[in-house]
Amino acid sequence: MLIKRYIVNNMNEAMTRIRYELGKDAIIISQRKIRKPGIKGFFSNKLIEVTAAIENSEKKSDEVEQLKINPLQSKVKEILENKNKELKETTNDVKEEPNLATELKDMKKMLENLSKGTSPLENEEESIIKEIEEFLEKNDFDAEVIDEILVEYKNNYSDTDALWIDCIKEILSKKIRLTTQSIEGAMVLVGPTGVGKTTTIAKLAGRLALIEKRKVGLITIDTYRIGAVEQLKTYAEIMNIPFKVVITIKEMEEAIEALKDCDVILVDTTGRSSKNQMQISELRAFISKVKTDNIHLVISATTKNKDISAITEGFRALNYKNTIITKLDETTVYGSIINIIYKAKTPVSFLTVGQNVPDDIAELSVDKLVKLSLGEDNIC
Ligand SMILES: Nc1nc2c(ncn2[C@@H]2O[C@H](COP(=O)(O)OP(=O)(O)OP(=O)(O)O)[C@@H](O)[C@H]2O)c(=O)[nH]1
Ligand SMILES: [Mg+2]
Structure with a gap:
């Protein structure tokens, strides 16, 4: 038993x-x-x-060990309580009873050693913390993000009656912000290579132009990769919307002027490495001519945890105000969503879930992001 x-x-x-x-x-x-x-x-x-x-x-051997410790603990506790009683009854004599005092001290020490220097209640809290940590690790949460969540839990939730999973959900819900900014005027997408910037622009253009019937213009600052212009140009032709290719900073000013009658101007950029600050500064000069703060960092949910902060920090110079998380369909564990949110420190504006234009943009809600990240929901 x-x-x-x-x-x-x-x-x-x-x-x-x-x-x-x-x-x-x-x-x-x-x-x-x-x-x-x-x-x-x-x-x-x-x-x-x-x-x-x-x-x-x-029985597992550590459980057997724990079982042995438990009766021993109870026994020592019992002796200690009896001694305490005796001590109370003979308060005046205790001072002259060094042996009894020493004995009590020894027993206290024994008790402490038995529970590795912590009380059962402290052990209890520690084991919950461990459980949370393992659970978050299993869902691919980054070590630094886990630390931040655990600090919040210890400070504000460890004394509550609620189940720890509900506390974690609340902590995450409070942290996640969604973009409230409407798609109006110019909107710029920046980010590493191949994350889905151009595809996301095409999806947004499709939705805005074909479904919402708004006047959309497209600009690409694509001076770098052969074929990249063709990709967006093809979409622009299919959707019958104006499209400008910008090679110099002066042309950016001209393109914005030419599309000023559009409700929305979507600006695509060449993928940059966050490690190459020269490229980032070059891009910054172009973006400054767009004169908008509606700048979105595009980052894939498949990005390695270790690379996420290099990207969120590397692109910080472009002053992005929102984050678009792409390729959720390519992963089965969604902790990266939370890692990106904690590191980017901006609201999330869109989630993309596949290659289909314009369909593969997911509905966005805080509840959905929490459930995905904790493995309670998935993208099929
Ligand atoms: N599975 C999946 N693939 C996607 C998604 N978004 C884009 N892709 C694919 O990712 C690849 C790269 O997409 P692009 O839109 O060209 O990426 P980009 O960021 O514009 O790339 P660069 O311009 O080279 O920096 C293409 O094969 C897209 O079809 C997505 O949400 N899920
Ligand atoms: Mg592109």
Whole structure:
């Protein structure tokens, strides 16, 4: 028989953890309300101590160890309590009883050592933190982002009655912002090579021109890659919308002037490496002539965690105000969404989920982003 004790905020939490750790055949053998030790415990909500058991022949060795420790702990606690009682009854004599005091001290030490220097309640909190950490790691959250989330959890949520997963959802929901800026005037897309800037421009142009019937103009600052101009030109021709190719900074001013009657001017740019600050500055000179703060960083959900901050910081000089996350259809774990949001520190404006123009732009909501990142939803 395996017996395990849990300190929890409520029975719901107890049931979840017991089922997770001992399996569905576990039975609850006792439960009682307790307070956290010390003055803090007096003012905080009561906790529940639940003891559960399961018939199990294949106990893991650390569980067996824990079982051995538990009876030992109880025994020492009992002795300590008796000694404490004795001590109270003979308060005046204690000073002259160095042996009793030493004995008490030793026992306290034993208790501390048994629980590795922490109280059962502290152990409990630590194990929840560990559980959260493992869960976020499994969903590909970046180590720095996990640290930030755990600090927030420890500071504001560890004392609540809520399940930790609900706390994490709340932390993420508060962090995620969506773009409220409407698509009006000029809008520029920047980002690394091959993330889907041109495809996203084509999707947006398609939606705006064909579905919303707005007057759309396209500009590309594409002086770099042969064939890149053709890609957008083809879309412009299919949709029958004006299209300008800009090679010099002066031509950018002229193109903006020529398209000034359009409701929306979408500006595509050549993919740049965030490591090449020369290229970024060159791009900056072009963008400054567009005279807009409607600048979006495009970044793929498949970007390696380690590269995300290099990109979000590398493009910072272009003063992007929004983030478009692409290629969600190419990954199965969506922690990168949160990593991008934490690192870019801007609202999310669009999510793209495939190569089809103009269809593959997903509906955007905070709830959806939270669920995707925690593995409760997916993009098929
Ligand atoms: N699976 C998937 N593929 C996408 C998505 N968006 C774009 N792509 C594909 O990614 C490839 C590159 O897309 P582009 O739009 O040319 O990327 P870009 O950022 O303009 O690239 P450069 O101009 O070279 O910097 C193409 O094959 C697109 O079809 C998406 O959301 N999902
Ligand atoms: Mg392109």
